[in-house]
Amino acid sequence: MFPAQLAVQATPGAMAAALADLAPPAADAPQPWAAWTRAARAAQTEFMQPVDVTGAVNLSLVFRELRAALPAAALITNGAGNYAAWLHRFYSHDAYPSQLAPGSGAMGYAVPAAIAAKLVHPGCEVVCVAGDGCFSMSCQELATAAALDLRILFLVVNNGAYGTIRMHQEMRFPGRPLGTALGNPDFVALARAYGLAGWRVTRTGDFAGALQQARAHAGPSLIELVTSIEDISPGRRLGALAAG
Ligand SMILES: Cc1ncc(C[n+]2csc(CCOP(=O)(O)OP(=O)(O)O)c2C)c(N)n1
Numbered sequence: 322m323f324p325a326q327l328a329v330q331a332t333p334g335a336m337a338a339a340l341a342d343l344a345p346p347a348a349d350a351p352q353p354w355a356a357w358t359r360a361a362r363a364a365q366t367e368f369m370q371p372v373d374v375t376g377a378v379n380l381s382l383v384f385r386e387l388r389a390a391l392p393a394a395a396l397i398t399n400g401a402g403n404y405a406a407w408l409h410r411f412y413s414h415d416a417y418p419s420q421l422a423p424g425s426g427a428m429g430y431a432v433p434a435a436i437a438a439k440l441v442h443p444g445c446e447v448v449c450v451a452g453d454g455c456f457s458m459s460c461q462e463l464a465t466a467a468a469l470d471l472r473i474l475f476l477v478v479n480n481g482a483y484g485t486i487r488m489h490q491e492m493r494f495p496g497r498p499l500g501t502a503l504g505n506p507d508f509v510a511l512a513r514a515y516g517l518a519g520w521r522v523t524r525t526g527d528f529a530g531a532l533q534q535a536r537a538h539a540g541p542s543l544i545e546l547v548t549s550i551e552d553i554s555p556g557r558r559l560g561a562l563a564a565g
Contacts (some may be wrong), residue, residue, distance in 0.1 A: 325486045335356030369411060376549025379525045380407035380478065383546060386529055387476075388412045390536070394419060395446040398434040401426040402452035404478035405484045410555055432475070436462060437470040446536075447472075453479040453505050457471070460511065466541040467516040474535050475517070475543040477508050480550045488553045491562040511534050512543035521545045 331338065346352055371381040384407060393416035399405045400423060414420050421438055423430040435449035456477045487501040487557050512519035518538045520531040522545065535542040553559040 369413065371411070374549070374552040375558065376552050377521060377524045378528070378546050378548045380404070380546070380548060380552070381411045381454060381555060382525050383522075383528050384408055384411035386401070387532065390529070390532055391446060391448065396421060396442060397448050397450060398422070398431045398438060399450045400431040400434075400452070400455040400458075401428045401485070402455045402478075402483075403488060404450065404455075404480075405547075406554050407478075408450050408458040428452075428455040429485075431455060432459040432462045434473060435473045435475070436465055436469075439466075439473050440469070447474070449473060449475045451475070451477055452484065453477060453481065453503055453508070454483045456508075457503070457505070459483045463512065463515040463517060463541070463543075465488065470540055472539070473541050474532075475541070477543060477545045478548055479505060479508060479545050480548045480552075481505065482550050484550060484553055488559065488562060491559055495563045508543065508545040516540075518542040519545070521547065523547045 331339070352358075370381065371385060373379075374381070388411075396419055397408070397414075398421040399408055405422070421434040423434075427552040431449045435447050439446070439447045440547070456475070465471075466475075468561065481503055483501045483503065487498055490498050490501060509519035509521045518535065518540065519542065522528050522531050522533065528544075528546070531544050540547055551559050553562065
């Protein structure tokens, strides 16, 4: 629940029509909300600063690097999973449209969404970001990307688990995980089997080079990011949750 400072009960259409009659403040007039927007912007910038991790691949730095390398108009897709919290916090969307994400939190969405995005916007760079669980729900569509020779980059965040569910298990039933460990294939070998180029990144410092090679590749490609399940979400350790 968010406490409203000014509660208005109205349908959006009626409200928008009423607001349209309001004159905007003069450009040189002091805006009453200026201090509030400055504080909100500062808080957002602070929130987007990289965080420390225990594993060898730091997703906060990886998604910063990705944003620095890509044009603002690149289209990023994701499905559901804790990996998306890292993407949304550390990748800055500075153009519209630049993001395809499921409002319903559907896993398996990222891969087909990327294929659709590339078909509709062939001139745009398209990057699919998926967790190992999320990716595995629709990864057979790599065949489509290969068959249509769609230049999409697939980033698979591999923590060896349905991490989101493991997190909730540790929070409610500490030390009693069940059915959330994944027996994954070799994602790079899988990508190559479908005809894509593939790289595995096991250290943060190797991501920039892999990204450069993938972006220089003429066809679809995949980078596997091997992360630690311990880094369950930005600033949070799985072990600390399990300890209560
Ligand atoms: C189709 C579908 N099935 C199940 C869920 C419930 N669910 C949400 S996140 C998640 C695990 C995601 O695992 P992964 O993609 O590996 O990402 P991680 O949380 O490990 O970063 C599950 C099972 C869902 N959102 N959508």
